[in-house]
Amino acid sequence: MKTPVLTSARVLRVCLLLAGVLFLLSFVSLAVGAASIPVVDVGAALWSGVTGATDSVAADYRTIVLDVRLPRLLMAMIVGAALGVAGAGYQALLRNPLADPYVLGVSSGAALGALLSLLVSARLAPLAAFAGAVLTIAAVYFLGQRRSEIAPYTLLLAGIIMASFLSGLIVFLLYWLSGRDLRGFIFWLMGDLSNPPALGYLFWLGVGVLAAIAVVYMLAGDLNLLLSGEPEAESLGVNVERTKLLVYLAASFATGLAVSVSGAIGYVGLLVPHLVRLLFGGDYRLLVPATALGGAVVLVTADMMARTIVAPSELPVGAVMALVGAPVFIYLLRSRLAARTAAAEGAGK
Amino acid sequence: MSDAASVLVEVRQVAFSYAHFHLATVNLSLRRGELLAIVGPNASGKSTLLHLLAGLLEPEAGAVLLEGRPVRGLDLRQRARRIALVQQESPLLFPVRVLPFALQGRHARLGLLGLETRDDVKIAQQALETTRSLHLADRFVQELSGGEKQRVVLARALAQQPELLLLDEPTLHLDIGFQTELLRLVQRLARRERYAVALVTHELNLAAEFADTVLLLHQGRVLRHGPPAEVFERELLEQVFETELDVFTHPESGRPRVVLRGAETEGGGAPEPTTS
Numbered sequence: 001m002k003t004p005v006l007t008s009a010r011v012l013r014v015c016l017l018l019a020g021v022l023f024l025l026s027f028v029s030l031a032v033g034a035a036s037i038p039v040v041d042v043g044a045a046l047w048s049g050v051t052g053a054t055d056s057v058a059a060d061y062r063t064i065v066l067d068v069r070l071p072r073l074l075m076a077m078i079v080g081a082a083l084g085v086a087g088a089g090y091q092a093l094l095r096n097p098l099a100d101p102y103v104l105g106v107s108s109g110a111a112l113g114a115l116l117s118l119l120v121s122a123r124l125a126p127l128a129a130f131a132g133a134v135l136t137i138a139a140v141y142f143l144g145q146r147r148s149e150i151a152p153y154t155l156l157l158a159g160i161i162m163a164s165f166l167s168g169l170i171v172f173l174l175y176w177l178s179g180r181d182l183r184g185f186i187f188w189l190m191g192d193l194s195n196p197p198a199l200g201y202l203f204w205l206g207v208g209v210l211a212a213i214a215v216v217y218m219l220a221g222d223l224n225l226l227l228s229g230e231p232e233a234e235s236l237g238v239n240v241e242r243t244k245l246l247v248y249l250a251a252s253f254a255t256g257l258a259v260s261v262s263g264a265i266g267y268v269g270l271l272v273p274h275l276v277r278l279l280f281g282g283d284y285r286l287l288v289p290a291t292a293l294g295g296a297v298v299l300v301t302a303d304m305m306a307r308t309i310v311a312p313s314e315l316p317v318g319a320v321m322a323l324v325g326a327p328v329f330i331y332l333l334r335s336r337l338a339a340r341t342a343a344a345e346g347a348g349k
Numbered sequence: 350m351s352d353a354a355s356v357l358v359e360v361r362q363v364a365f366s367y368a369h370f371h372l373a374t375v376n377l378s379l380r381r382g383e384l385l386a387i388v389g390p391n392a393s394g395k396s397t398l399l400h401l402l403a404g405l406l407e408p409e410a411g412a413v414l415l416e417g418r419p420v421r422g423l424d425l426r427q428r429a430r431r432i433a434l435v436q437q438e439s440p441l442l443f444p445v446r447v448l449p450f451a452l453q454g455r456h457a458r459l460g461l462l463g464l465e466t467r468d469d470v471k472i473a474q475q476a477l478e479t480t481r482s483l484h485l486a487d488r489f490v491q492e493l494s495g496g497e498k499q500r501v502v503l504a505r506a507l508a509q510q511p512e513l514l515l516l517d518e519p520t521l522h523l524d525i526g527f528q529t530e531l532l533r534l535v536q537r538l539a540r541r542e543r544y545a546v547a548l549v550t551h552e553l554n555l556a557a558e559f560a561d562t563v564l565l566l567h568q569g570r571v572l573r574h575g576p577p578a579e580v581f582e583r584e585l586l587e588q589v590f591e592t593e594l595d596v597f598t599h600p601e602s603g604r605p606r607v608v609l610r611g612a613e614t615e616g617g618g619a620p621e622p623t624t625s
Contacts, residue, residue, distance in 0.1 A: 005448065005470055095442050221463065225453055227442050235403055235436070236509070237429030237457030282443045285464060 006283045014280050018293035022077070025297060029076075029304045030069045034312040037061050046070075071196040076303045076317075077296040078202065079193070079262045080272075082209040082254035083107075084295020087269020088276075088287055089216050089251035092223040093244055094141070096152050097274075098332060101133070101255040102266035104155075105162030109136025110252075110259035111188045112166050115173055126208070130256030136162060137252055191265030191318030193303050205257055212254040213292050219243050220284035265318045267325025268295055274332060355380040357512055357545040362411035363401055372397050372569045374411065381512070384539040385547045386556035388580075389566035390590055395549040396517055398566065402547055403434040403515050415513065429457035433506035434515045438498070441491055447501050448486040451477055454508030476507035480534065496527035503531070507538075514538065516548035520555065528552060532559040553607045557581055558599075565589065581605035 030042045037045075044057040045065035054062065083101060090099040090106075101107045113132020117124040140162050144155030167189055174184050186192055196202065216223075222243040225233040234240045258265075272295045276287055299317070302324070306317040360377040372394045379385055387395045400406045401413055404420035412419045420428060433454070451473040452465050459465065465473075477483040480500040485493065490501060499519060506514060516535065520528040536559045539546045550556055556563055556577065563580040565572045567589045573580045583596040586607060593610040 005452070006464055008464055011464075097442055221456060221459060225456055227445075228450075228453065229436070231405060231434075231436055234405060234425065235429065235432070235434040236453055236505075237426040239425050277443065282445065283449065 006286055011286050011289065014286060015289050015293060018290060018297065022293055022297050022300070025300050026073055029073050029300050030065050032304060033069065033307045035064060037064065071199055071202060072193055072303065073300060074202050074206070075196040075261060076193055076299045078206050078209050079258040079265065080268055080295035080297070080299030081213065081292040082258040083265065083268035084272035084291040085213045085216055085288060086251040086255045088273040088284070088291045089247045090137070090269065091273060092226055092284065093247050093251070094155060095227065096155055098156055098270065098329070100267065100270035102264060103163070103270060103329070104137060104140050104159035105166055106133045106136045106252065106255050107259050107264035107266070108163045108166035108170065109133050110256045111264045112170055113256070114260045115170060115188055126257050126260040129260040130253050133252035133256045133259070134249070136166070137248065186316045187263040189264060190316050190322070191263040192316045193262055194314065197261055205261060208257050209254055212250040213288065215250040216247055217288045219247055220288050223247065223284040263318065265299070265321055267321045267329065268299055271325055271328055272298055355382070357381050357416060358402065359414040360402070361414060363408040363413060364410040365397055365401060365406060365408055370394065370569060375571055377564065377574065379545045379547060381543045381545050382539055383545055384536055384559060384561045385564060386560035387547060387549045387564045387566065388551070388553060388556050393566040394569045395566055399515050399517055399547060399549050403432055404428050426457040429509060431511055432513045432515065433509040433511035434517070435502055435506045435519055436517050437521060438502070444489045444491055447477070447482065447488050447490055448473060450490050450501060451504045451508050454505040457509065472510065473508045476504040477501070479507055480504040495522045496524070499523060499527070499531060512545060514544045514546045516546070518549055518551065520550060520552055528555055535559070553581070557605045557607065558602060577605050581607060
């Protein structure tokens with residue numbers, strides 16, 4: 001195989017491909033659900049939303065597409081992109097291929113932050129979720145260190161324990177605050193897309209997530225080098241501390257924004273970067289935009305499954321992600337990390 | 350070769366401390382085209398000195414000057430364009446192929462969001478060619494043997510097109526064939542391409558054979574600095590390495606050689622096999 005050198009043409013090609021997939025998937029997603037709508041009418045409904053004309057399509061189709069499914073679709077895209085890029089960012093930052101906002105407990109931290117903010121004002125939720133995410137990843141980072149080195153397994157263990165501890169706190173708080181609100185439990189612990197905010201709010205959420213992705217993207221070249229070790233990266237011209245701080249804040253910001261509207265959806269940040277690596281290679285200058293688009297594709301697909309598998313009822317999307325994600329996580333844990341550890345031990349002889 | 354104009358690096362009154370370690374004042378200058386070997390026992394401060402030269406550490410006192418300007422004053426990208434450091438290996442987490450790995454050396458010369466241009470690729474390929482590893486370009490770095498990997502890591506440093514090349518134990522884990530090949534290459538880079546090279550090594554004979562100058566460190570002090578023949582004296586080395594050694598001059602190269610003194614057998618009999 002000829003080594004692909006990353007060119008802008010290749011980045012563009014991959015992104016256009018993924019954007020095309022996402023576009024087609026969006027139509028399907030708007031068409032299927034408890035009531036299925038012909039794709040032509042989906043198009044007509046969208047068009048009527050743009051033009052404001054209401055006579056070209058049945059009013060109930062228009063309502064379902066524009067008011068029910070479109071906000072949910074957009075939310076799935078934004079949350080998927082945010083979690084995917086956050087996962088890719090944490091993986092480079094912590095030099096751990098299994099890092100992911102959910103596994104590390106960051107999503108739970110964000111959920112706890114958002115939940116606490118509801119005691120004061122719901123408007124604070126995104127910021128409180130960001131704060132929760134930042135504090136959690138900092139705690140996991142320090143717990144995961146051994147003699148100032150980040151030990152991969154210790155870090156994962158710290159994250160998993162942190163996640164379960166925070167989940168316990170969330171359950172306790174929910175019980176105390178609102179009695180036995182089952183939907184609340186599912187939303188904060190597993191993630192749920194069934195209650196999207198208004199389009200205007202989604203717009204600003206999208207802007208925030210895009211900004212976070214842009215920050216990670218601008219540091220993508222630096223992240224490539226960070227994976228070869230911090231002293232190496234520094235001697236190759238990377239401002240290591242600045243890069244780490246910015247990616248850490250951007251990834252946590254993206255996670256916080258996502259969790260504040262969708263709860264803690266798992267495995268997107270783990271699966272998507274790995275899939276992209278398998279398909280298109282590991283260069284972060286391609287990985288970041290491809291993971292953003294791929295995260296959107298994966299979560300839109302998962303949401304579609306959540307809405308249709310038990311229709312007319314529906315599953316929380318987090319359950320679908322976990323059903324698919326957990327086996328893949330175990331597979332990665334057993335194959336890649338095990339192989340790498342064995343290789344490291346072999347080299348040490 | 351003592352013209353001041355060719356001096357690239359000057360270490361002026363540099364001192365540095367860790368928790369339990371102190372590097373006493375070092376003065377040193379390194380010319381373009383000079384190959385300096387830094388030798389000494391474990392924990393004598395070799396790597397610390399190398400990292401000070403690289404600008405990775407801030408001296409406690411004094412300064413490391415690159416053509417008269419403190420290296421710590423250069424911004425990181427400027428520094429990476431002038432100084433390349435080959436460090437002891439660290440594990441790679443995600444698979445990366447050899448050519449993209451060598452291209453990492455171009456990082457400090459790329460623009461914002463920069464992707465490598467054809468020129469960058471050509472330079473990286475030339476660097477691989479120089480280290481005789483271009484045929485590995487499509488392989489994964491993780492799959493390479495120790496010797497192959499070390500050549501690729503050196504190629505990445507060469508792709509930086511630096512003026513100062515620093516190597517931290519580049520021959521670690523390599524067999525004697527690869528060791529000599531690597532040192533020959535480094536010597537050629539210094540002589541022909543006029544790189545200033547400083548390398549840390551435990552291989553005294555490689556240092557003696559290939560280096561222009563040798564710096565002997567012991568417990569954070571420079572004990573001697575000069576041509577190999579001046580540094581490799583038996584009493585000095587025995588004292589520093591705390592073992593009995595013989596030093597003689599190689600009849601062909603005229604360079605010193607250091608060997609273990611043969612074990613004296615007690616009672617004139619055959620030596621007992623030792624168990625450990």
